[in-house]
Amino acid sequence: MKSFEYVAPESIQEAVGFLTGGRGESEVLAGGMDLITSMKQGLTEPKRLVSLKNIPSLKRIEVSQEEVTIGSMVSLKDLAAHPAVQRQFPSLVTAVKGIGSAQMRALGTVGGDLCQRPRCWFFRNGMGLFPIKDGVSLIEEGDNRYHAIFGNDGPALFVSPSSLGPALAALGAKVNIATGSSRGGIRTVSAGNFFKTPSSDQERETILGSNDLVESVSIPVSGLKNATYEVRHRSGLDWPYVTASVAFQAKGGRADGGSIVLGHVAPRPWPAIHASNLLNGSVIDDDLAEKCAEAAVRGARPLSRNGYKVHMVKAAVKRAVLAAAQS
Amino acid sequence: MIDAGVGGVQIADVSVDVETGVVSVNEMVAVQDIGLIINMKLAESQVYGALIMGITYSLFEESVYDPKTGQMLNADMEFYRLAGIKDVGKLKVHMMTGKGYDERGVIGLGEPPVISPGAAISNAVANAIGVRVPHLPLTPDRVIDALQKGGNIA
Numbered sequence: 001m002k003s004f005e006y007v008a009p010e011s012i013q014e015a016v017g018f019l020t021g022g023r024g025e026s027e028v029l030a031g032g033m034d035l036i037t038s039m040k041q042g043l044t045e046p047k048r049l050v051s052l053k054n055i056p057s058l059k060r061i062e063v064s065q066e067e068v069t070i071g072s073m074v075s076l077k078d079l080a081a082h083p084a085v086q087r088q089f090p091s092l093v094t095a096v097k098g099i100g101s102a103q104m105r106a107l108g109t110v111g112g113d114l115c116q117r118p119r120c121w122f123f124r125n126g127m128g129l130f131p132i133k134d135g136v137s138l139i140e141e142g143d144n145r146y147h148a149i150f151g152n153d154g155p156a157l158f159v160s161p162s163s164l165g166p167a168l169a170a171l172g173a174k175v176n177i178a179t180g181s182s183r184g185g186i187r188t189v190s191a192g193n194f195f196k197t198p199s200s201d202q203e204r205e206t207i208l209g210s211n212d213l214v215e216s217v218s219i220p221v222s223g224l225k226n227a228t229y230e231v232r233h234r235s236g237l238d239w240p241y242v243t244a245s246v247a248f249q250a251k252g253g254r255a256d257g258g259s260i261v262l263g264h265v266a267p268r269p270w271p272a273i274h275a276s277n278l279l280n281g282s283v284i285d286d287d288l289a290e291k292c293a294e295a296a297v298r299g300a301r302p303l304s305r306n307g308y309k310v311h312m313v314k315a316a317v318k319r320a321v322l323a324a325a326q327s
Numbered sequence: 328m329i330d331a332g333v334g335g336v337q338i339a340d341v342s343v344d345v346e347t348g349v350v351s352v353n354e355m356v357a358v359q360d361i362g363l364i365i366n367m368k369l370a371e372s373q374v375y376g377a378l379i380m381g382i383t384y385s386l387f388e389e390s391v392y393d394p395k396t397g398q399m400l401n402a403d404m405e406f407y408r409l410a411g412i413k414d415v416g417k418l419k420v421h422m423m424t425g426k427g428y429d430e431r432g433v434i435g436l437g438e439p440p441v442i443s444p445g446a447a448i449s450n451a452v453a454n455a456i457g458v459r460v461p462h463l464p465l466t467p468d469r470v471i472d473a474l475q476k477g478g479n480i481a
Contacts, residue, residue, distance in 0.1 A: 121400040122393070133395050142393045143400060145468055231347045233467055234387065236411030237404075241347075241467060308348060308468040311480070315346035 001039050008051040012058070012215060016180030018050045019211035023204065026050055028213050030073060030109040034116035041124060043117065052111075058215065061085075067221055069176075072111030072214040077102075079110055089219060090327045091167040091226035091245050098230045099163050100237030111214040113164045114175065114194065115206060118267075119239060120147070120158035128201055130155045144303040146241075149310060151266035152301060156197045159264045160205060161239065164217075165195060166263035167228050169271065170245040173219040180211030191217065192261070195268035205267065225250050227323035229316045230263075240264055242309050244272075244296070244316035246324040248279045255279040255288070260296060260317060265309060272296040275317060284325045293318040333434050335359040337378075337443040339451040340416075345474060348467030350452055352382050352416040355444065360423040362434035367422065374420040374440045381444020383410040386464050 006029075009015045019026050026048040029035055038044050052058055058073035063084045070079060079085055080096035099105055099113075117123070122131040122138055131138040139147055139157045147157045168175075168191035175194040177187050189207060196207050208214070226247040230240040242265055248258035258279020260272040275296035282288050293314035300310045340354040357374050364370050387408035391400045401407045445463050452470070453459045458477030460469050474480045 119405070121391070121406055124403075125398055125400060127396070127398075136395070138393060138395055142395060143391050146406075231349070231467070233349055234408055234411060235413035238408065239405070305468070308471040311471050311475075312347050312467070315344075318346075 001042075002045050004046055005048040006051065007048065008054045010054045012055055012178045012213070013184075015050055015052060015055060016178055016211050016213060018048065019180055019213070021047065022210045023202075025210075028052060028111075028115070030112040030115075031075070031107040033104055033108045033112055035112075038117055042126060043123070052213070058111075060216075063221075065221065067218045069216050069218045070110055071216045072109060072114075074110050075106055076108045076110065076113065077105040080105070088221055089167070089171060089226060091171065091228045091247065091324070092164065092219075094228040094230070095163045095167045095243070095245070098228075098232065098240060098243075100234075100239075104237070110164060110217060113162055114168075114214055114217075115208070116161055118158040118205065119161045123158060129158060129198065130201060140303060143305060145305045145308075146239075146264075147303055147306055148266045149300045149302045149306055149313075150262070150270045151197060151268065152303070154197060154199055156199065156267040157303065158267055160195060160266065160268045162195070162263065162269065163240075163243075165191065165269040166243055166245040166261040167226075168217060168219065169269045170247040170259045170261040171219050171224060171226060172222075172247070172259065173217050175217050176215045177208065177212050178215040179209065181209060186215055188218075192269065192271060197267040222249070224248060224257075225255075225324045225327050227320050227327050229320040229323060231312045231316050242312040242316050244313065244320040246279075246292075246317070246320040248324065250284060250325070253283055255282055255284050260292060260320070262296065262313060262316070265300075265313060272317065274298045279321075284321075286322070289318045289321040289325075292321050331434070332431060333361055333436070333439050335440055335443065337381075337440070337447040339444070339447040341448060341451040341455060343452055343455045343470065345456060345470075345480060348470035348474070350386055350448075350465045350467075350470060351414070352386070352448065354417040354419070355382070355415075355447070356419045356421070357440055357443070358421045358423065359436070359440055360428060361436040361439075362431040363429045364422055364424055365433065367424075370422055370436055371420050373436050374422070375418055377438075377440035378418050378420070378444060379410060379415050381441050382415050382448065383408075384463060385445045385448040386410065386414070386466070389464050389466070 243263035
């Protein structure tokens with residue numbers, strides 16, 4: 001690891017002011033769960049770390065009639081323990097509880113979960129996000145068991161590692177971004193559009209500019225039934241194979257305004273549009289859950305070794321729909 | 328000390344989620360004959376360790392190499408998976424002692440009990456789902472693949 005400058009400003013304005021020199025020159029330090037690992041792996045060699053730990057407003061959880069706003073420095077543990085979150089968003093609580101190790105939940109933050117880099121094992125071994133040798137994609141030709149089955153028609157074949165992303169997107173949440181550009185202030189984007197699929201090593205996996213930082217997320221309180229189901233093998237520290245987050249209104253036994261977003265299947269949280277459409281006006285029952293499961297895998301393009309994920313997505317969607325119905 | 332005549336039996340009780348391919352061990356029983364046992368606690372704990380190691384290599388443990396570069400892809404504790412406390416289920420060890428065992432003297436207890444778990448767990452999985460998963464570890468992708476090839480699922 002190279003030596004670096006460390007600053008811990010007390011206001012957002014100061015913090016964005018410190019984010020100079022572009023991505024990789026200065027990095028935002030939240031819980032450090034991914035950043036410190038990435039620095040040890042030599043994936044980023046920042047000259048300056050900007051810690052957000054001294055900015056009190058980033059640690060708030062605000063509850064109003066319309067929405068719950070969660071500061072980006074709120075720990076995953078505190079997020080899942082908050083009564084309003086537990087009452088309104090079981091989907092998020094499940095997503096947090098799936099994150100392996102109490103230590104990660106205690107130190108890891110909401111902003112950090114959204115901004116962490118992919119876990120792709122080619123990337124983590126220093127071969128880049130788009131590893132190519134002799135003109136051949138190492139991912140296409142190699143062991144791609146954990147890679148994307150959706151959104152993989154471009155060069156990006158890794159999967160988004162965010163646990164909260166799919167749940168926030170399904171709940172219609174917004175990400176509030178403090179911007180260091182000349183406009184200043186806060187800009188807001190839907191959680192779904194916060195993520196993007198990069199097409200070169202110079203880009204990252206979110207729309208954040210080099211001197212932007214996640215200020216908070218706001219989740220509308222609209223009485224949505226919601227749930228997340230994660231397909232996991234080990235019960236300790238581990239990543240899920242596939243996740244599904246579901247949210248819909250229930251009116252007289254029928255689903256309305258539904259949204260299903262998949263995790264760990266695409267370079268970004270992946271909206272299952274065909275399946276979501278079924279959650280508009282249909283009677284909520286086992287049959288609907290099965291239909292959603294089948295619709296969710298339409299358009300999947302598995303690589304050589306990850307066809308099993310198609311099967312898992314069906315199970316995750318079915319179980320998430322049924323769990324949401326009972327939430 | 329000789330190494331002849333060591334013997335044991337292991338039994339595995341597993342659950343298989345056929346929609347996700349996830350195998351979990353509910354319970355394992357190991358019965359072991361090692362002749363005369365000098366230190367019961369130490370001998371038992373060797374077998375417990377063998378069961379845990381056996382469950383780990385049966386369900387999780389695997390070195391993955393990239394065929395083009397030869398680089399190991401999971402040289403870390405993240406994707407080189409090991410069983411944790413919640414993954415091993417209930418373990419029971421029974422050591423054979425008394426007449427017929429003690430008088431044969433000290434035999435030895437090292438690797439023998441770590442050999443059986445792979446077979447016991449594989450057999451239990453085959454018994455549960457009706458098809459063999461022909462590779463260890465029995466990861467969800469391989470279980471789903473075996474179920475699909477066996478025509479058990481679409």
